[in-house]
Amino acid sequence: MRVLRANHLGMCFGVRDAIEMAREAASREPLTILGELVHNETVLDELRARGIRLCREIDDVDTSSVMITAHGASERRLAAVRARGLRVLDATCPLVRAAHRAVARLAREGFHPVIVGTRDHVEVRGLTEDLADFDVVLSEEDVSRLASRRRFGILAQTTQPLDRVHDLAACVRRRFPDSEVRVVDTVCAPTKLRQRAAAELAGRCDVTIVIGGAHSNNTRELAATCRRHCARVVHVQGAGDLQAEWFDDVRVAGITAGTSTPESVIDGVQARLKDLVKGRVAA
Numbered sequence: 488m489r490v491l492r493a494n495h496l497g498m499c500f501g502v503r504d505a506i507e508m509a510r511e512a513a514s515r516e517p518l519t520i521l522g523e524l525v526h527n528e529t530v531l532d533e534l535r536a537r538g539i540r541l542c543r544e545i546d547d548v549d550t551s552s553v554m555i556t557a558h559g560a561s562e563r564r565l566a567a568v569r570a571r572g573l574r575v576l577d578a579t580c581p582l583v584r585a586a587h588r589a590v591a592r593l594a595r596e597g598f599h600p601v602i603v604g605t606r607d608h609v610e611v612r613g614l615t616e617d618l619a620d621f622d623v624v625l626s627e628e629d630v631s632r633l634a635s636r637r638r639f640g641i642l643a644q645t646t647q648p649l650d651r652v653h654d655l656a657a658c659v660r661r662r663f664p665d666s667e668v669r670v671v672d673t674v675c676a677p678t679k680l681r682q683r684a685a686a687e688l689a690g691r692c693d694v695t696i697v698i699g700g701a702h703s704n705n706t707r708e709l710a711a712t713c714r715r716h717c718a719r720v721v722h723v724q725g726a727g728d729l730q731a732e733w734f735d736d737v738r739v740a741g742i743t744a745g746t747s748t749p750e751s752v753i754d755g756v757q758a759r760l761k762d763l764v765k766g767r768v769a770a
C-alpha cells in the first residue's frame with residue numbers, strides 16, 4: 488500500500504500564531520482562554536498541561552488575563568470581557584478579522600448580510616453578534632427561507648468551501664432577480680489550498696484519511712470534499728482511531744488534515760499506516 492500526503496495540509500499560520508501567543512502568555516502569568524483556542528483536542532490538552540484554563544463563559548474566568556480564540560469575537564463580547572476589568576489578549580486570525588471588517592462594511596453600505604456558515608459556530612457568532620439584522624445559510628433550503636431584500640451582501644465563514652459560497656450566491660440571485668447581490672470572498676487562502684489539494688489527492692486514492700478534531704468545521708468540510716472524489720473517506724482525530732481492516736484491499740491511501748491539526752499528529756497517523764502495511768506483509 489502506498490501512502491500519499493496532500494500537497495497542502497495541517498496547521499495554518501493563524502492557528503500556529505494563536506498557539507504561540509497562548510504559550511508565551513502562560514509563561515508570564517495565569518491565563519484563561521475564552522472557548523477552545525482551536526478545535527483540536529491534542530492542542531487543547533497541551534495547553535491545559537501548561538496550566539492554561541479553558542472556559543466558555545465570561546463569568547467563569549478567574550484570571551486577570553483572558554485570550555480570545557483564533558475564531559474571533561464580536562465587539563459586544565469583547566466589551567463584556569473588558570467590563571469585568573480583564574486584560575484581553577486577542578488571538579483572532581487576521582483573515583477572520585478581515586471577514587469582520589467585510590460584514591461591517593456591507594451593513595454600513597445598506598446590504599442585508601447573509602453569512603454562508605454554520606449558525607452556532609463560534610466564528611459565525613463573532614461575525615453576527617454586532618449586526619442588527621442578518622441571515623445565516625448553509626443550503627438552498629436555507630436560501631428558500633430568506634425574505635426579499637433590495638440588497639444582499641454575501642460572505643462566508645472563513646473555512647467554508649468556496650464552491651458552496653458561489654452556489655448559494657447564485658441561488659440568491661435566482662430567487663431574487665430584482666435584488667442587488669454583492670459577494671465578498673472571505674474564505675481564507677489556507678482553506679482554499681487545502682480544499683483543492685484534498686480533492687486532487689482523494690481522486691488518486693482507494694481510501695482517504697482526513698485528520699482533525701471532531702468539532703473542527705474545516706476538517707469536516709475537507710472530509711465532505713474528499714467524499715466527492717473518493718468512495719472511502721474516514722475522519723480520524725489521531726493514529727489511535729485507525730483500524731487495520733480499513734486497508735485490507737487498499738493499494739493507495741491518502742492523508743490530509745485540517746488547519747488545526749499538529750504536524751506531530753499527522754506524522755503519527757502516517758507512521759501507524761506504515762506499521763499496518765508492514766504487519767500485513769509479515770502476515
